[in-house]
Amino acid sequence: MSSPMHQPDAGPSDHAVEQVIGRLLQIGVFSAAAVAIVGAILVLIQHGSAAPGFAEFRAAPAHLTSIGGIIRGVREMRSESVVQLGIVLLIMTPILRVAFTLVAFVLQRDRVYVAITSLVLALLVYGLAFGRI
Amino acid sequence: MTILGLTLIVAVGSFGAGLLGSLTGLGGGIIVTPMLTLLFHVDLRYAIGASLVSVIATSSGAAAAFVREGYTNVRVGVLLEIATTTGALVGAALAGFIPTSALGVLFAVILFWTAIRSLQPRKEHELLTTPDKWSVRLRLDSTYPTAAGKQAYSVQNAPGGFGLMFIAGILSALLGIGSGVIKVIAMDRMMKLPFKVSTTTSNFMIGVTAAASAGVYLHRGYVQPTLAFPVMIGVLGGAMLGARLLGKTDTTRLRQIFTIVVFIAALQMLYKGVTGSI
Numbered sequence: 001m002s003s004p005m006h007q008p009d010a011g012p013s014d015h016a017v018e019q020v021i022g023r024l025l026q027i028g029v030f031s032a033a034a035v036a037i038v039g040a041i042l043v044l045i046q047h048g049s050a051a052p053g054f055a056e057f058r059a060a061p062a063h064l065t066s067i068g069g070i071i072r073g074v075r076e077m078r079s080e081s082v083v084q085l086g087i088v089l090l091i092m093t094p095i096l097r098v099a100f101t102l103v104a105f106v107l108q109r110d111r112v113y114v115a116i117t118s119l120v121l122a123l124l125v126y127g128l129a130f131g132r133i
Numbered sequence: 134m135t136i137l138g139l140t141l142i143v144a145v146g147s148f149g150a151g152l153l154g155s156l157t158g159l160g161g162g163i164i165v166t167p168m169l170t171l172l173f174h175v176d177l178r179y180a181i182g183a184s185l186v187s188v189i190a191t192s193s194g195a196a197a198a199f200v201r202e203g204y205t206n207v208r209v210g211v212l213l214e215i216a217t218t219t220g221a222l223v224g225a226a227l228a229g230f231i232p233t234s235a236l237g238v239l240f241a242v243i244l245f246w247t248a249i250r251s252l253q254p255r256k257e258h259e260l261l262t263t264p265d266k267w268s269v270r271l272r273l274d275s276t277y278p279t280a281a282g283k284q285a286y287s288v289q290n291a292p293g294g295f296g297l298m299f300i301a302g303i304l305s306a307l308l309g310i311g312s313g314v315i316k317v318i319a320m321d322r323m324m325k326l327p328f329k330v331s332t333t334t335s336n337f338m339i340g341v342t343a344a345a346s347a348g349v350y351l352h353r354g355y356v357q358p359t360l361a362f363p364v365m366i367g368v369l370g371g372a373m374l375g376a377r378l379l380g381k382t383d384t385t386r387l388r389q390i391f392t393i394v395v396f397i398a399a400l401q402m403l404y405k406g407v408t409g410s411i
Contacts, residue, residue, distance in 0.1 A: 015203070022201035025193045025340075033190070033366065040140070040362045048137035052359065057176040060354025083358035084351075087186055090365070091347045093193050094340035101211060112271065117211055120341070123218040127225070127345045131352025 011107030024100055028093030036086025042079035067129070088128075095124045136359060143173060144363035151191060151371025156384050157391045158332065159251055160339075161368045162188040162311045163244065167398035170411060175360065177233045177411055181309030182355030185347045187368035188311045192340035194369060195376065199333040206275050206330055209288060209320070210337045213298045217316075217338055220302020221345035228307055229353070237406025240308050244399035247314055251392045260286045261325050267291035277330050286327055294324040298338075306346035311339040 063073030063081045070088060073081025102117040146168050147161070154161025162184055169180035199205050228236075264287060268274055273288040297319035301312040316335035320326045326334065350356055405411040 014207070018200045018203065018205070018207065021207070022197045025197040025200070029190055029193045029197070029369070033369065036358075036362055036365065039358070040366075043359055043362075044137055044140065047359075048140075049135050052134065052136045052139045054139075054173075054175045054179050054357060054360050057178050058354075060357070064356070064358060065352050065354050080358050083362050084356070087356060087358060087361055087365070088351070090186060090189055090193075091344050091351070094189060094344045097193075098211075098214070098341060101207065113208065113211065116215060120211060120214045120218055123215075123222060124341065124345055124348070127218075127222055128348030128351070131349045 010109050012104060017101070017104040020104075021097055021100060024097055025093060028096060029090065032086050032090035032093060034086070035089055036083050039079055039082030039084075039086055043083060046079055066131075091128060095121070095128065098124060139173065140359070140363045143169070143360070144367040146172070147187065147364045147367025148371040148374075151187070151368035151373075152375045153371075153387065153391045153394070154368075155191070155195075155372040155375030156379060156382065157251065157388045159247060159391060159395075160188075160311045160313045161191065161372060162309065162313075163247055164394060164398055165364060165368065166240065166309050167244070167402055169360075169364070171398065171401050171405070177236060178350075178353075178355045179357050179360055181228075181307075182347070182350045182357065183361040183364040184309035185305075185343045185350065186356065186361045187364045188305075188309070188343040189340045189347060190365050190369045191372040192311060192336055192343065194372065196333075196337045196340060198376075199336060202278065204277055204329055204333040205337045206273070206277075206288075206326065206334050207337070208271065208275070209273050209324070209326065210334045212271060212273070212291070213295060213316075213319070214338055214341050216295045216298035217302035217305070217312075217342040218345040220299040220304075221306040221342050222302075222349065223299075224303035224306025225346040225349040227303070231307070233411050234406050234409040236307060237402050237411040239304075239406075241399045241403035241406060243304065243308060243310070244395050244402060248392050248395040248399060250314055251388055251395070257328050258321070258325065260284065260327060261289060262287045263289075265289050265291070275330075277327055284327070286325075286330070289325040290323050294319040297323060302342050302345075305339075305342050306349075311336075311343065313339060 062069040105113040150161040165184040169175040268288040276283040301315040305312040320331035
């Protein structure tokens with residue numbers, strides 16, 4: 001996208017798009033980390049002295065495994081759900097980056113890359129929203 | 134041990150992994166899973182979930198800087214992301230059926246390969262400017278900043294790179310790694326991108342690839358927040374410090390240390406995989 005040889009016919013320049021993508025990634029990572037840190041402090045205050053059970057795999061509870069469940073968990077003030085919300089925000093960061101790239105290609109009227117980016121976005125949203133393959 | 138104790142030592146260990154990974158350019162993700170399973174006896178699935186989360190964090194953090202500097206080839210990245218995300222979803226589907234012992238052996242193979250690769254010197258190949266059918270059609274050719282100003286390059290063999298990226302996506306999901314080593318080979322060797330463009334574009338794609346399988350694993354309960362948190366914060370902190378130190382420290386010795394760590398991890402993973410104790 002950074003080529004002066006292929007300046008877009010319309011819309012924002014490739015350079016402008018790159019600046020926004022960079023800023024978007026930064027904001028995503030920092031906000032995700034901030035939410036996760038708040039949740040982790042709560043987890044450590046509430047359960048810090050409990051024994052961790054990561055040696056054996058168990059079916060994880062609903063308030064940690066689906067977007068809806070995590071949001072309900074946060075409303076019920078479950079500290080683990082707050083950490084998981086931070087992790088979901090982190091997983092969403094590259095997905096939002098792809099969504100923004102799609103918007104940029106639409107504005108640039110680059111049909112081939114609108115199609116390519118839409119496909120990538122669809123695969124990512126499918127994985128996060130449904131999680132079934 | 135308590136949750137507090139484990140959180141602290143996992144955070145410190147992950148910090149070290151992130152620091153070494155960013156200073157050597159090999160990525161910290163490759164040693165996070167072996168560290169969690171071999172040292173802290175964490176279940177392989179939880180380890181993979183936590184490692185993927187840390188991979189997204191470091192990739193997105195580093196990509197933010199590289200994209201703005203104009204090294205990353207966004208078109209090449211987006212195109213190849215079709216292959217890596219499809220591969221990641223296929224890998225996540227396969228992960229449920231492959232026994233953990235087999236995953237341990239596969240992990241050992243990738244670790245051995247990474248250790249060997251890290252000993253080989255990097256050679257910058259000649260840049261090509263001959264147009265390629267796919268590159269012209271998909272407008273992949275671009276320029277990148279060098280000391281002597283903007284340098285133009287042409288992209289070769291896009292279908293070959295695409296195929297290798299599909300495999301990189303599968304391995305990323307199965308093992309919870311960024312697969313940066315394979316991504317760089319696809320772009321540097323096959324598609325003839327400049328080395329700096331290959332590494333930054335690879336890094337740009339790693340977050341998207343990992344996000345595809347992390348979404349699936351979240352639903353399957355592989356992502357344990359109490360474990361993923363110290364891994365994510367530790368690796369991210371280590372990688373950020375590494376980025377600041379880069380250029381100020383001699384990384385030759387660090388590469389040797391990292392290679393030895395990866396080699397030992399490979400031997401242990403192989404042993405655990407073969408004996409079925411993972």
